[in-house]
Amino acid sequence: MAESTYLRVLGASAGGGFPQWNCNCANCRGVRAGQPGLTPRTQSSVAWSRDRQDWLLFNASPDILTQLRAQAQLQPARALRDSGIAAVLLMDAQIDHVTGLLMLRERGTPLPLHATPEVLGDLASGLPLIPLLGHYCGVQQHPLALDGSALRWPFLPAARLEPLALSSKPPPYSPWREAPRPGDNIGVSLVNERTGRRLFYAPGLAEIGPAVWQAMQAADVVLVDGTFWTDDEMIRSELGTRRALEMGHLPQSGPGGMLEQLARLPASTRKLLIHINNSNPILREDGPERAQLAAAGVEVACDGMEIAF
Template identity: 40%
Template structure:
């Protein structure tokens, strides 16, 4: 099984167009690496690929990855899109895939309902191309083809739902992908508020875990004067701190851990920062666009 990080930043990318924080300023000056918005592609054979989330940068991301280029005519290696939630930075890219002859979509019923009746993204897309929806139910393995399967698992969140009541189960999920031939497992968890026992059970034994790295500290955006909410209030467990993700790495039992969905304010985006050094010393990695993983 192969995974390609198409975009490693959180919504808005890095640098974010309207942000002059220290990290964005450093990236603009060439002291940091620019990143597009969060999305990955997975494949069991390097011929057929599935996206997990479709960011607003999807066209640029596809062009940057030859594995997703058409082989002739308009036959694409893209076989489907899996969604972790209905956030705009994870779904607006669906509209940019409207030239497809048909688009296969995998999501929970709660996410599907929000895309239809809340944001209207799916209703708009259906005016351009057929959408073949496959419901994913937490705890159930869904075959994707070529020996690859996925299992969605619920990620509890108290983040306010912008569209709808937010009461439906499955509003936010992670994915555990399995190569049925080798048994290798990979976890993708770009948004997690807390590593609950139920979440830990689903990522147990993953050879590689790509996990939420949105903010370094819980008060990061508040301290910079950029927002009035903490990282956890926005649905993301911070990386640093005594109860952050980094401190819990030894108990996650994952051979390789990569932080993804990195907010433009997060100092681990800078190679020479103390926070990046702490990540490296803990044995983890910081994702960059174009990173490839084989499991």
């Protein structure tokens, strides 16, 4: 059996994808026009496997069907009706990360769904996807505790997942929007017990506290929030009125930004950004911001990328 485990990026964009359907910013216009150095991306999701046959899906984006068509390994075709998705784990209850669950309703058997009680609660009431799916495939709810215990699955032998709470807000539809709770948003450390190698994944990250920093330091690979380049990006580009930090995303540039944080990690750590907003200048592969990332040893995730660890 393979020593490595495999993390496949299904989608690397923030909500709306790239290009976003209703956006005519310079980046979105450019990618529609086929400008070189601009690569389309679907909405953020990854999947983890030991054998490239059975996968743990992290978040189910609205683009899940497009992603499954593009990723043949997630349709192993072992039976007349089949899927490589063995279970789903939700990082939060944001619409961009959960509405793809509706597209999995044709599964035929209950969908194993792992999430914190806070996320499961929002999906039972504020956005009642769990009751709705009860009329189709059904859902096996697996509440995810943030007590330091690890999760394991039979289809991921000699591998474990260690979740931790992140500082962030629940979705706008949640009754807890203005009273965030631990468990509204999580990061995860994925551990290959055969090799001892670790990957830390956090597509939504507002701040790097002691527990998050410890997880990042322990990781061989970090795949973290790359939503915005600057805190005022949406305001400056006239696409919105809120700052990155208000929306729960640590910008890359500026004092205390993601690039400054990543620079504190060992040179041997592989560093990647995911959940890239369509306004972010790092999407331009020939731009100065991308050159700055390259000089810092930071990669930008793209759809179809596979990380072995």
